[in-house]
Amino acid sequence: MNTGQRKEIHALHYRSGKPMKITVAGNRFESIEAASDEPAGMNSPPEALPMVGPGLVDLQINGYMGIDFNHYPVSPRHLSDATRLLQLAGVTSYYPTVTTSSDEYIEDSLKAIAAACSTDAECADSIAGIHLEGPFISPEDGARGAHLARYTKAPDWELLQRWQDAAKGKIRIVTMSPEWPGSTAFIEKCKLNGITVSIGHTSASPEQIREAAAAGARMSTHLGNGAHLMLPRHPNYIWEQLADDSLHACLIPDGFHVPLSFLKVVLKVKGPLAMLVSDAVSLSGLPPGAYRSHGRIDVIKTEQGRLHLADQPQLLAGSAQLLPWGIDHLARSGVCSLADAWDMSSIRPAAFMDLPSQAGLEAGAPADFVLFHWTGEQVHIRKTFKNGMERSG
């Protein structure tokens, strides 16, 4: 344990590129200041220094390195392992995402996550909340994505309360579709109880989208995905969410889920309201090859990092990439700067969820940060610090 120790780190600030001296005391940044001189004991030129950025915050992730947060039975041990592995990948806070399933399976996953947080301090620190994606989503093909239609249902506050009890209050985000009757009252109750409602997997009318936002929905889940293959040119639910200034937009920037032009448009339209998520499935982190997903679906992970159904290569089987991959994709393609892509994956989602790490690289803020190298093409994570403690592989 190195809690309480003071440490000094020299690195290039991810925004300015300037050498910085970062002092960490215990679990917080004590100071972050420009390093005028060569750091003591280091003969290497400043360009050999790693870059430093705030820890990554993933609002939507279904699993990693073969660990599936939705594959019954989920054990707290799975969450502990995933938390440590994600830290090595630069993720200091995340929202394990529980997707549409039977009521019992959902409850089982929620209980396992809550149990992990009560027994494992690392999980308690890194799991900022649970994202419940479904089952209150559209049953329609396309809109529901890979969620099973038979488990989709109208929003049910009593049921959500039961699940929130099972989750020991950790459900912080609910993705739902406001196409169902009773959506407005449901959204209002969520808001009153501190649960962020995100619109996703929807076939809602533009009017229903507007009503949901007025009732308190604050976010769009992976905008552009979980949508019908064909939509009326206008009006439709994508335009409506793009146009709504009260809705933050989450995007899957893996290069496969939406084209670069769509990412570019959303970033332009949403500006500071745009955020990145991985939406990574359990096969993320594993090498290319043929796999069986959820114990029943044959999938292929290609050399290029795309995950598709084995018998229908045109259909994606989820994202197989974490946030750094998406940062690479956006920065490499010039859609935005590395620093902006990093912010959309760190302090912006942290601020959206009002996490203390929203302060980023500031004195007094939690010392959640990542040392990395940027090749111009790719981010290489070197070390991650969570609450001032070093994580490295």
Ligand SMILES: [Zn+2]
């Ligand atoms: Zn989804």
